[in-house]
Amino acid sequence: MGEYTFETRLLHNKHKVDPATGAVCVPIQHASTFHQSDFDQFGKYDYGRSLNPTREALEDVIAELEGGAKGFAFSSGMAAISTAFLLLSAGDHIVITEDVYGGTFRMVTQVLTRFGIEHTFVDMTDINEVKQAIQPNTKAFYVETPSNPLMKVTDIKAISELAKEIEALTFVDNTFLTPALQKPLDLGADVVLHSATKFLSGHSDVVAGLAVVKDEDLAKRLGFLQNGFGAVLGVQDAWLVLRGLKTLHVRLEQSQKSAIKLAEFLDAHPLVEKVHYPALEHHPQYHVQKSQAAGPGAVLSFELANEDALRSFVSKVKIPVFAVSLGAVESILSYPAKMSHAAMPEAEREKRGIKNSLIRLSVGLENPDDLIKDFSEALQSIQQKELVLQQGESS
Ligand SMILES: *Cc1c(COP(=O)(O)O)cnc(C)c1O
Numbered sequence: 001m002g003e004y005t006f007e008t009r010l011l012h013n014k015h016k017v018d019p020a021t022g023a024v025c026v027p028i029q030h031a032s033t034f035h036q037s038d039f040d041q042f043g044k045y046d047y048g049r050s051l052n053p054t055r056e057a058l059e060d061v062i063a064e065l066e067g068g069a070k071g072f073a074f075s076s077g078m079a080a081i082s083t084a085f086l087l088l089s090a091g092d093h094i095v096i097t098e099d100v101y102g103g104t105f106r107m108v109t110q111v112l113t114r115f116g117i118e119h120t121f122v123d124m125t126d127i128n129e130v131k132q133a134i135q136p137n138t139k140a141f142y143v144e145t146p147s148n149p150l151m152k153v154t155d156i157k158a159i160s161e162l163a164k165e166i167e168a169l170t171f172v173d174n175t176f177l178t179p180a181l182q183k184p185l186d187l188g189a190d191v192v193l194h195s196a197t198k199f200l201s202g203h204s205d206v207v208a209g210l211a212v213v214k215d216e217d218l219a220k221r222l223g224f225l226q227n228g229f230g231a232v233l234g235v236q237d238a239w240l241v242l243r244g245l246k247t248l249h250v251r252l253e254q255s256q257k258s259a260i261k262l263a264e265f266l267d268a269h270p271l272v273e274k275v276h277y278p279a280l281e282h283h284p285q286y287h288v289q290k291s292q293a294a295g296p297g298a299v300l301s302f303e304l305a306n307e308d309a310l311r312s313f314v315s316k317v318k319i320p321v322f323a324v325s326l327g328a329v330e331s332i333l334s335y336p337a338k339m340s341h342a343a344m345p346e347a348e349r350e351k352r353g354i355k356n357s358l359i360r361l362s363v364g365l366e367n368p369d370d371l372i373k374d375f376s377e378a379l380q381s382i383q384q385k386e387l388v389l390q391q392g393e394s395s
Pocket of ligand 1: 076077079101144148173175176194195196197198207
């Protein structure tokens with residue numbers, strides 16, 4: 001099916017129809033165990049943790065979409081990421097992007113350290129800083145691009161080349177862009193990771209994680225770990241992700257178009273101090289993003305003057321939900337300092353530029369003009385509040 005474009009392959013892939021019945025969606029197989037007809041040789045399926053046909057369909061589809069050898073489905077994005085980290089051993093060292101997802105930060109700093117796996121946080125946009133962090137025991141580079149929540153863009157090809165020179169693996173968290181917009185394996189990465197909770201499923205109704213690897217040997221090692229650690233995705237959830245995937249392209253395209261419109265509106269607004277979004281020409285890695293991805297995605301972040309202004313804005317804005325998460329049909333405003341990055345101590349956060357005046361926006365499928373009107377009114381109310389305060393001071 002390689003000859004079709006991405007949006008067609010979302011629908012017309014190996015699991016387009018069920019070979020047993022012709023059903024146009026993948027059947028949900030609840031069985032935890034499978035009858036074996038031969039005493040010595042078991043069939044393809046023997047036990048649900050090891051392999052299940054519904055989960056396998058999702059694993060096949062994501063592997064094909066990412067251009068990898070094999071896909072793996074986990075009970076959450078963190079389960080996928082944590083299992084991938086088990087490819088490493090005590091004494092190994094990871095070079096990792098400094099504004100990494102909060103849960104990954106917690107795993108690396110509070111769990112892997114107990115197992116003797118070391119790490120160095122770097123600004124991955126600076127290849128020299130990455131080079132300087134390399135140690136004789138560096139075995140993996142961990143990339144998140146665009147990063148969360150500052151939307152910094154890492155050159156996946158440059159990092160992968162550097163990793164190959166020292167025989168280290170490159171992991172890329174592709175949650176923000178998905179294979180609809182970015183294909184890390186084609187750029188040289190070894191392992192692609194996803195929180196399928198976000199854009200891949202897209203409806204804020206399932207928690208799931210995926211991993212895809214490029215080579216067969218690595219596939220065997222990760223498959224062994226998936227079965228060994230056992231944090232597999234349940235079948236109902238696998239089905240929900242499969243369903244969500246069918247509309248990935250239209251959802252992301254629409255959300256991205258609206259995100260660009262919103263980013264331009266915010267960028268021009270006098271009360272907005274800064275907008276972080278790689279579609280804006282002033283974004284420091286605008287060109288890297290253009291060269292390695294088919295678009296900027298539908299997540300952006302912006303800063304107001306201070307935390308008070310932000311609190312006032314969030315209390316006035318009506319359309320987006322104010323919640324943890326991203327990549328859904330509804331727009332989501334999140335406050336990284338207290339949500340995705342709550343696991344990061346304040347000093348670490350500030351050092352990384354994740355200020356208390358920063359808010360992240362994941363743009364959904366609402367009409368962008370409704371969102372702009374809503375944001376505009378919420379921002380205006382801050383201005384009025386400030387005027388009242390100023391008048392109060394002068395009287
Ligand atoms: C949400 C998220 C994760 C964690 O995924 P869960 O499904 O919540 O476990 C990892 N990376 C990124 C970039 C995320 O946004």
